[in-house]
Amino acid sequence: MKVTKDIQYVGVNDHDIDLFEGQFELERGMAYNSYVILDEKIAVMDSVDVNFSKEWLSNIKEVLGSKKPDYLIVQHMEPDHSANITLLTSEYPDMVVVSSMQAFTMMKQFYGNDYADRRMVVKEGNTLELGKHTLQFIGAPMVHWPEVLMTYDTCDKVLFSADGFGKFGANDIEDPEGWACEARRYYFGIVGKYGVQVQNVLKKASNLDISIIAPLHGPVLDENLGYYLDLYNTWSSYGVESEGVMIAYSSVYGHTQEACKELKRVLEEKGCPKVALNDLAREDMHETIEDAFRYGKIVLASVTYNATMFPHMKTFIDNLTERNYQNRTIGFIENGSWAPTAAKAMKKEFENSKNISFTNTTVTIRGAMNEANKAQIEALADEFL
Numbered sequence: 247m248k249v250t251k252d253i254q255y256v257g258v259n260d261h262d263i264d265l266f267e268g269q270f271e272l273e274r275g276m277a278y279n280s281y282v283i284l285d286e287k288i289a290v291m292d293s294v295d296v297n298f299s300k301e302w303l304s305n306i307k308e309v310l311g312s313k314k315p316d317y318l319i320v321q322h323m324e325p326d327h328s329a330n331i332t333l334l335t336s337e338y339p340d341m342v343v344v345s346s347m348q349a350f351t352m353m354k355q356f357y358g359n360d361y362a363d364r365r366m367v368v369k370e371g372n373t374l375e376l377g378k379h380t381l382q383f384i385g386a387p388m389v390h391w392p393e394v395l396m397t398y399d400t401c402d403k404v405l406f407s408a409d410g411f412g413k414f415g416a417n418d419i420e421d422p423e424g425w426a427c428e429a430r431r432y433y434f435g436i437v438g439k440y441g442v443q444v445q446n447v448l449k450k451a452s453n454l455d456i457s458i459i460a461p462l463h464g465p466v467l468d469e470n471l472g473y474y475l476d477l478y479n480t481w482s483s484y485g486v487e488s489e490g491v492m493i494a495y496s497s498v499y500g501h502t503q504e505a506c507k508e509l510k511r512v513l514e515e516k517g518c519p520k521v522a523l524n525d526l527a528r529e530d531m532h533e534t535i536e537d538a539f540r541y542g543k544i545v546l547a548s549v550t551y552n553a554t555m556f557p558h559m560k561t562f563i564d565n566l567t568e569r570n571y572q573n574r575t576i577g578f579i580e581n582g583s584w585a586p587t588a589a590k591a592m593k594k595e596f597e598n599s600k601n602i603s604f605t606n607t608t609v610t611i612r613g614a615m616n617e618a619n620k621a622q623i624e625a626l627a628d629e630f631l
């Protein structure tokens with residue numbers, strides 16, 4: 247596949263993977279992207295996952311014919327992109343490996359070789375001339391590993407964005423939900439903690455004239471780039487993307503769930519544009535994390551369980567706070583038959599979070615919802631509208 251006249255896609259699609267990075271469920275596989283830039287000098291951009299060595303090499307050879315690559319540019323050392331460095335360096339012994347110093351240290355750690363005899367160490371601001379194409383390297387530390395470089399091709403105005411602008415899903419399976427849904431789950435699942443670092447890279451990108459974004463996962467983005475850049479700006483600044491309320495609940499016997507459904511009904515009746523209801527025991531945890539960052543108003547509902555919140559709720563909140571959850575309003579529903587303490591326990595989890603406010607109303611149920619609880623639910627809904 248051509249990205250531009252001189253840039254070819256040589257990545258692969260993985261239809262067999264079940265969990266990405268050991269935890270993210272994949273309904274539609276995964277893509278590991280790699281690119282070849284053909285000029286007076288030829289550069290290969292990153293490698294692919296270990297299970298796709300043959301396919302990747304064959305893709306490269308199909309593009310190159312009898313030519314040989316001059317450079318392998320390693321932007322990111324996660325194994326799904328670096329696993330075939332050894333293969334390519336053995337296949338082409340004269341090829342120079344171009345990467346950050348920290349990446350070469352990691353190459354030694356992962357693959358026993360830091361290519362001291364055939365490497366070019368680059369950093370922010372350095373350039374590499376291929377002929378017509380000049381590559382500018384952009385430091386992108388902690389997006390989302392420390393050694394990451396992005397690369398801008400001044401000729402075709404392509405930003406090779408490493409894992410930035412990546413998405414779950416193989417490139418040969420159409421995503422019925424469009425780009426944003428699985429890109430958001432990927433972003434908040436994997437990069438979410440590093441909003442400040444993403445903002446820094448976006449600032450650098452704003453000085454570049456970009457026509458195409460070529461990430462290491464997901465489709466090449468070549469039109470309407472403002473849409474993707476705006477979403478990344480909202481996500482990385484912990485802004486609110488969509489109007490509405492997200493409710494996440496843990497319920498043992500169903501009464502807390504019933505209260506959440508009642509809250510959803512009341513909110514919708516009062517005109518709330520969207521209520522996203524998530525059962526923490528049954529929904530994909532990362533879909534729920536994604537929703538918590540998408541909306542600005544959140545309700546956390548939990549049974550009291552051994553004098554604290556239910557374990558799934560604890561895990562969920564940990565997932566938010568470790569990703570620097572901020573700029574949100576949170577309301578609580580708790581249930582407990584003898585000493586309800588879940589709301590207090592949940593609130594405490596956010597004591598070190600930035601710019602979190604809490605509703606005045608907390609709904610406290612002692613088994614099944616009663617009339618007083620229904621009035622509290624009304625009051626909670628009113629605070630959000």
Ligand SMILES: Cc1cc2nc3c(=O)[nH]c(=O)nc-3n(C[C@H](O)[C@H](O)[C@H](O)COP(=O)(O)O)c2cc1C
Pocket residue numbers: 496497498499500501502503549550551552553554581582583584585586587611612613614
């Ligand atoms: C293992 C276990 C531990 C519980 N611990 C407490 C507790 O510490 N304090 C309390 O008030 N209720 C406790 N409960 C009771 C539930 O919180 C309570 O019955 C609640 O109404 C259940 O709501 P649900 O119908 O949404 O599951 C516990 C229940 C279970 C199953």
